[in-house]
Amino acid sequence: MNKGLIALACGGLAIGMTEFTMMGILPDIAKDVGMTIPEASNLIALYALGVVVGAPTLVAFTSKYSPKHILLFLMLLFFVFNGLFAFAPDRFTLLVSRFVAGLPHGAFFGVGSVVAARLAKPGKEAQAIAMMFTGMTIANLAGVPLGTYIGHHYTWRITYGVISLLGLLTFVAIWLWMPNFEVNKNNNIRKQISYFTTWQAWLMVAVIAIGTGGLFAWISYIAPMVTEVSKLPADRVPFIMVLVGFGMFVGNILGGKLADTISPSKAAISSFSAMAICLVVVFFTADIPSFAYPMAFITGMISFSIGSPLQMMLITNAKGAETFAAAGGQASFNIGNSLGAYLGAIPIAYGYAYNYPSLIGVVMATFGAILAYVFLVKVVYKNMNR
Template structure:
């Protein structure tokens, strides 16, 4: 693997840890600042809002600068804002710094996706992008469980200090290993924004925001699913999360190979369709305790195959606005996070069991297939043959 890809993967590891570790140490933070868990959970929503705001904004602001310098700048922001969060003394300062910490997330993956694609040999662009996203899957596999353990047994502030340190290492890795790709100084902001005048842009935003929500409708309620429905002990939940992380790791790489083999759009339809089938299977076997383990791995793997195909769809249809499109995809992915968690929770509030969110996820993934098919028929076949 090229060292530049390793540097990008380090960034994915750092960002994955700062985003997902919050779920595991939420009770510890709530206790530290003397708030209820639902009140403290606003830190999760504020981060997602930061991603949504920062992805297009920072890409446009930095568009005339070389990608290597932009990526170092974004990770510097990551280091500063997560550092402020780790020492924030009260709830309001934590909320502000948590929002700010989300700003560089989408822009980093947007710029990084384009850089990874440019580094790749022809025909292997999606696989190179998937390698960058491997950092995020490793975060879920190793970083999040470790950060949760440290936060619970010592201090959540130590966890986020470690995350800051990873940001510094990423800056060094980008400086030493990433190639110098020149900036396109002729590109105008108005031209990049014109991407959002195209129907393909909004179809992609729609399919990402809805289709990827299938993953989050399931994973947002994974702990009560395996304890309340499958009957596992609460102490088994970390092992379930590790299995999901393993699945995401392999699924991410599989999605990259699939996108390069059969085209990104066809791969996306395959991935969303497989996700829908898998989530129905989760619902049907969730009362069988031992099935919780293989289904955690399988669902994590299938759900995460979608990442690389979507990034390639964004890049291939952007024509001069590739970085903005890829960053917008990350913002849409976080919208899917919010929608999946919200819609998946509706049947629970109506008194249904904790396996019903998987049916909501199935519906969202199925809509993802439909929207992707519409995209293929109306956009790909007519414009990008």
């Protein structure tokens, strides 16, 4: 296996842990620093804001440097500010460091996606990108549960200290294993930014933000759905989340192979369509306890099979601005995260049960499939016929 891809997967592991571990240890952080849980939830929002801000800006302003040096810089930022977060002495430092820790996220996956495609053998580009995202799926499968356990039983500061050190480990791995690709001579800020003056770019933003919102409408409320609708004991929730994480691990690999086999756009349409069907099944079987386990795995697998196809759609249809497009895609994923969670809360606010957010997910995933089909017809086929 290419060691450069292993270095990128290490980065995916570190970033996945810093993003998702927060949800599990939020009460511990709130108690430790004297915040209410709603106040502490700003740490989640600030990180997401950091991703959205950092993805395009860091890529644009580092475009004159080689990919290896950009990745090293991003992981140095990750190491420093996650470390500062772990040792933050006051609320202000806690909030600022959490925001800045989110800045490298989208840029790392944006640059990393382009680098992974360049490291791959011809026809295996999506699978190489999936290898990078394997780190994030391992984070959900093992890293997040472990970090949550440490945060609950010892202190959340140890958890984020370890996450910071994972960033340093990634820095070393990139330094040792990543080839030093030449700087793209045609790269410049104006050319990168001009990508977002096209309607194709905004169509991709809509595909990702709306379509992947289906995943987050479901997963944001999976714990109360399992306990209140499926009537499983609360101690089964961690096991359910492990099954989701394992499903994401498998789905990520399958998504890469599917994109290389039938094309990224067709793979995206297939994945979004399957996600919609899967969420319909979740809605109608949520009150059957025995169904909670297989549906956690299957839904996680189907939902995460979308990642690599979407990244390939961005890269292959943004000539001259591949890195910027891929980074913007990561910002769009985070918009989908917020949008799915927000819209999924609406039926709950009106008194409906916790399986109803899955119906919101069905609608969002369906629109994702429709928009991906529009992209296939209006962009991909049009470019092929030129």
